[in-house]
Amino acid sequence: MTTTTLAVLVPALPFLGAVAGLLLGRKAPGYVRPLAVLPSLAAAVLAVVVAVRQGGGKPIDAATELTPTGSVPIELALHIDGFAVLVAVLVGVVATCVQLYSTAYLREDPRYPSYAALVSLFTSAMLLVVYSGDLMVLLVGWEIMGICSYFLVGHYWETEAARSASLKAFLVTKLGDVPFLFGLFALAADAGSFRITRILGAVAAGELDHPTLIALLLLAGVAGKSAQFPLHTWLPDAMAGPTPVSALIHAATMVAAGVYFIARLLPVFTASAAALVVLAVMAAVTMVGSGLAALAQDDLKRVLAYSTIGQLGYMTGALAVGDRGAAVFHLLSHGAFKALLFLGAGVIIHAAGTNSLSAMSRMSGLAKRIPDAFWTMTVALLALAALPPFAGFFSKEAVLVAAEHAAVGDSDLAPSAAGWTVLAAGVLTALLTAAYATRLWLLAFRGRGEEAPDHGKDPVAMTGVLWLLAVPTIGFGVAAWALPDWFDGHHLTPTVVTAVLGTGAAVIGAALSYALWQRPAADGAATDPGRALLGPLHRHAAVGFHLDAVYAALFVRPVLAAAGLVRFLDREVVDVYVRSAGAGPRLLGTLVRRAQTGNVQTYLSALLAGSVVLAVAVAVLANVNAGS
Numbered sequence: 001m002t003t004t005t006l007a008v009l010v011p012a013l014p015f016l017g018a019v020a021g022l023l024l025g026r027k028a029p030g031y032v033r034p035l036a037v038l039p040s041l042a043a044a045v046l047a048v049v050v051a052v053r054q055g056g057g058k059p060i061d062a063a064t065e066l067t068p069t070g071s072v073p074i075e076l077a078l079h080i081d082g083f084a085v086l087v088a089v090l091v092g093v094v095a096t097c098v099q100l101y102s103t104a105y106l107r108e109d110p111r112y113p114s115y116a117a118l119v120s121l122f123t124s125a126m127l128l129v130v131y132s133g134d135l136m137v138l139l140v141g142w143e144i145m146g147i148c149s150y151f152l153v154g155h156y157w158e159t160e161a162a163r164s165a166s167l168k169a170f171l172v173t174k175l176g177d178v179p180f181l182f183g184l185f186a187l188a189a190d191a192g193s194f195r196i197t198r199i200l201g202a203v204a205a206g207e208l209d210h211p212t213l214i215a216l217l218l219l220a221g222v223a224g225k226s227a228q229f230p231l232h233t234w235l236p237d238a239m240a241g242p243t244p245v246s247a248l249i250h251a252a253t254m255v256a257a258g259v260y261f262i263a264r265l266l267p268v269f270t271a272s273a274a275a276l277v278v279l280a281v282m283a284a285v286t287m288v289g290s291g292l293a294a295l296a297q298d299d300l301k302r303v304l305a306y307s308t309i310g311q312l313g314y315m316t317g318a319l320a321v322g323d324r325g326a327a328v329f330h331l332l333s334h335g336a337f338k339a340l341l342f343l344g345a346g347v348i349i350h351a352a353g354t355n356s357l358s359a360m361s362r363m364s365g366l367a368k369r370i371p372d373a374f375w376t377m378t379v380a381l382l383a384l385a386a387l388p389p390f391a392g393f394f395s396k397e398a399v400l401v402a403a404e405h406a407a408v409g410d411s412d413l414a415p416s417a418a419g420w421t422v423l424a425a426g427v428l429t430a431l432l433t434a435a436y437a438t439r440l441w442l443l444a445f446r447g448r449g450e451e452a453p454d455h456g457k458d459p460v461a462m463t464g465v466l467w468l469l470a471v472p473t474i475g476f477g478v479a480a481w482a483l484p485d486w487f488d489g490h491h492l493t494p495t496v497v498t499a500v501l502g503t504g505a506a507v508i509g510a511a512l513s514y515a516l517w518q519r520p521a522a523d524g525a526a527t528d529p530g531r532a533l534l535g536p537l538h539r540h541a542a543v544g545f546h547l548d549a550v551y552a553a554l555f556v557r558p559v560l561a562a563a564g565l566v567r568f569l570d571r572e573v574v575d576v577y578v579r580s581a582g583a584g585p586r587l588l589g590t591l592v593r594r595a596q597t598g599n600v601q602t603y604l605s606a607l608l609a610g611s612v613v614l615a616v617a618v619a620v621l622a623n624v625n626a627g628s
Contacts, residue, residue: 025113180221322413
């Protein structure tokens with residue numbers, strides 16, 4: 001088979017698996033698990049084959065025009081470059097791990113067939129986004145992911161938290177998708193095509209008439225999908241869904257789509273210095289704000305959710321300084337260790353019987369109960385804290401190096417203001433990240449109190465996946481350094497300055513958390529390092545700095561008030577006219593009905609009375625006329 005054919009099969013196989021799973025879920029439940037795991041596994045294998053064949057060399061393009069539109073054509077197109085093949089491998093591997101993990105995690109769930117089919121469809125949509133060479137086809141995958149996230153986050157729909165979280169995720173991402181759609185249309189109108197290659201050619205030729213407007217419109221959609229400030233509030237609440245869904249969304253799909261989209265169309269954004277500065281500020285606020293919020297969270301999964309927001313901020317920060325190689329590098333390494341963190345969190349929560357870190361801090365021996373999760377989570381948290389030699393160190397340093405180059409004026413793509421903004425925020429976020437990663441590890445695995453409950457040994461399908469993901473978490477950084485062709489042709493190595501700044505900040509953050517944890521609290525329990533570090537800022541950080549309350553005041557309450565006014569006008573004004581229009585005929589009908597008694601004597605009496613009235617009226621009128 002040709003590489004193009006194999007690339008078509010990569011998103012097609014999970015899609016076919018989703019269809020088959022939905023059709024056979026009730027009739028042949030024994031086939032549901034194989035139909036969930038095998039198509040994703042096959043897609044991952046084919047994605048690896050496509051990556052090997054592409055080899056980081058010249059992009060592979062193929063297209064066929066769909067039904068003619070009469071204006072800007074829409075084509076079913078593939079654009080396979082080094083970034084695309086690597087991201088596709090990440091999506092395939094993580095999706096396979098999630099499906100395999102879910103066979104044990106949701107083995108007693110009666111809604112597992114629909115869940116597995118939606119995960120497969122989610123995977124197929126992300127792969128379509130990755131390989132697509134036409135923006136309209138990319139938009140199809142983009143929107144399907146939004147729909148799938150709504151159903152998957154709301155999987156436990158019988159709980160209020162899941163229903164609210166799924167609706168919030170859908171509405172907030174759609175809020176960003178509206179300007180995103182206008183941006184796509186404006187971009188195609190300026191370039192004369194939805195094809196990515198032609199758009200990039202138009203940008204290189206300086207044919208974009210409104211680069212700043214287009215870039216800002218597109219950034220709104222990216223902020224929604226990739227949970228960047230100020231449209232990030234849906235992601236922490238989305239933790240109400242099953243833990244494997246969280247792993248999939250945070251590591252390989254949905255939130256990665258926005259970053260990947262900017263990386264694919266980076267020349268569109270670098271055509272506007274103002275857009276890059278806006279992107280840099282957005283990334284900086286996202287990084288620092290999410291780091292502070294993560295320090296204040298008590299729910300284990302919400303800590304990881306805010307962590308994802310911050311790491312996405314690193315990626316958008318790299319794009320703001322014009323280095324898509326560093327952004328995709330961090331996207332890939334983050335995907336590996338974040339999937340491991342969420343799947344490991346599922347094991348921890350099962351063993352502890354709670355999501356609460358404060359409750360875990362009062363349990364001893366949890367690490368001994370779940371040694372697989374303990375060791376793999378330790379590795380993943382070291383990678384999250386960006387300590388060498390783990391993957392997170394190399395990818396985060398690549399971002400800081402790119403920011404340093406832009407700050408000192410070595411980059412022709414980004415203004416120095418964007419570079420300084422990303423560099424300062426990146427170093428501060430490195431400190432905060434190491435602090436909350438250390439806090440999570442100490443509170444979860446070094447609790448003091450009664451023995452942790454024993455819920456039995458976890459299935460191999462859950463623990464084996466953790467060790468599988470630990471491999472790229474440890475070694476991907478070194479491997480990526482040896483593959484420069486996949487990352488715009490340059491080696492992603494740290495410099496002395498960034499290594500000292502980034503690693504030094506991480507060590508300080510970890511040391512602060514550990515020192516504060518060792519201090520006993522008033523009740524003799526362990527001190528929460530987050531509360532001690534943040535002080536009076538803690539209560540504000542715990543609720544995301546009240547951004548949801550701001551949205552409620554600015555948007556939710558006015559909309560509800562307007563809806564109440566419309567309801568009042570509909571019932572008390574419009575309905576009055578409607579009821580009045582029907583009241584007259586109804587009254588006349590009542591009178592006529594009462595006159596129709598069926599009694600002949602009544603009819604004759606009425607006829608006689610009417611005749612008398614008419615005779616009197618005629619006589620009166622005749623006299624009046626005679627007198628005149």
